[in-house]
Amino acid sequence: MARELVIDLASPYQVDLTADDYRKVGAKKAIVKISEGTTYTNPDIRLLINRSAEGGVTGYSFYHFGRFHNDGQAIAEAKYFLDQARRTVNPKPGTLMILDAEIENMSTSSVVAFLKTLREAGFKAGFYSYLYLLPEFDLDAILQHADFFWLAAYPLGDKPADANPDFRYFPSAQRVDAWQFTPKLMGYNLDGSITVTENANQLLSGPTPVVSQPAPTPKPQQQQIDSWVDDLGVKWYKETGQFTITDPSGIWLRWGATTQSAKIAALPQGSVVKYDAYCFSGGYVWIRQPRENGQFAYLPTGRETNGKRQDYWGKFE
Known part of the structure; x- marks a missing residue:
């Protein structure tokens, strides 16, 4: 062995x-x-x-x-x-x-x-x-x-x-x-x-778990800021809107803004995700979806290079 x-x-x-x-x-x-x-x-x-x-x-x-x-x-x-x-x-x-x-x-x-x-x-x-x-x-x-x-x-x-x-x-x-x-x-x-x-x-080969621990609640004085860095070292920018998936293959929704983060669900074409922030991480543009109990989920919306978007996997509203 x-x-x-x-x-x-x-x-x-x-x-x-x-x-x-x-x-x-x-x-x-x-x-x-x-x-x-x-x-x-x-x-x-x-x-x-x-x-x-x-x-x-x-x-x-x-x-x-x-x-x-x-x-x-x-x-x-x-x-x-x-x-x-x-x-x-x-x-x-x-x-x-x-x-x-x-x-x-x-x-x-x-x-x-x-x-x-x-x-x-x-x-x-x-x-x-x-x-x-x-x-x-x-x-x-x-x-x-x-x-x-x-x-x-x-x-x-x-x-x-x-x-x-x-x-x-x-x-x-x-x-x-x-x-x-x-x-x-x-x-x-x-x-x-x-x-x-x-x-x-x-x-010892158990799969990467879906981590459901709520993210820390921001302090009141932090809620008004337009950008912040999370515990993975990713810089986020405040923005609200919704994203509709147009890619026929669908997109994985995850518990972190990396392609190695635990998967939550495969969202099919036509799915709508409401978001409150976006970031550039690992070659993709991600959005953050607020969820119950102070939790968040993360969705890649297209590729990026050096902070410049290369394509779109859906439409923003």
């Missing part, structure tokens, strides 16, 4: 990475933090997914940082994880959802309760921990309820590592699917892992 590079993304650690940074790293798979305990949800899920997707990541899975110490707390946290995942990324059934178990005094029975809750909800369940913590768990019991085992051990400590770990230091344990071998992949503040089973390659 071909071993694949995997990165994990959380706020605030990777929010400064650009699409070019992700391209330099070269990973095609990412595991994104959704939640922690029963009160924290990652505020930067949309930014992390959109930038990494623009930088070449195509496979996504998700994780929760566990804070529980008994079965009841574990089930409550698993339900919170699932609720927040559905609210923000709406994962498809069968998506890999992972428990990050790295606090001390977390019981095996509570880990099993968490994993069983994920499976009962229709998802694949994953277990992550550090090599030094494994003696605290009954790994045999846990792996009966886990579809994926992700183990961390850093042979270089906190020093930067490239994408080719030295397997002489592989943390041998039963049924390891992926090895997290560095917290400083390619010199970035970025945890790096490598797959070691075909099971990992398959489970």
Whole structure:
């Protein structure tokens, strides 16, 4: 099997990475933090997914940082994880959802309760921990309820590592699917892992999710400005109107103004999109469609070169 590079993304650690940074790293798979305990949800899920997707990541899975110490707390946290995942990324059934178990005094029975809750909800369940913590768990019991085992051990400590770990230091344990071998992949503040089973390659290949997290509401003093830069570094210009698609092939509506952003729907010829802003991004002229709950969708309306429109895929009114 071909071993694949995997990165994990959380706020605030990777929010400064650009699409070019992700391209330099070269990973095609990412595991994104959704939640922690029963009160924290990652505020930067949309930014992390959109930038990494623009930088070449195509496979996504998700994780929760566990804070529980008994079965009841574990089930409550698993339900919170699932609720927040559905609210923000709406994962498809069968998506890999992972428990990050790295606090001390977390019981095996509570880990099993968490994993069983994920499976009962229709998802694949994953277990992550550090090599030094494994003696605290009954790994045999846990792996009966886990579809994926992700183990961390850093042979270089906190020093930067490239994408080719030295397997002489592989943390041998039963049924390891992926090895997290560095917290400083390619010199970035970025945890790096490598797959070691075909099971990992398959489970970590979930599609780019439709990110439904609402965009931040502009402050009152920002609502009157005519231009602004979004979290992908794209400059937008205020303009209101509607666009009717005339291209016979239709156009994809997306959650971001890049061709790598998650798709919402294929809009056919004749569709009308009301918009409140436009931008130039990635060789296209985009418009922004306001949606419910403070969300936005984005539609390319034709090609551009150096800020000059080259053609139209519809008509503006």
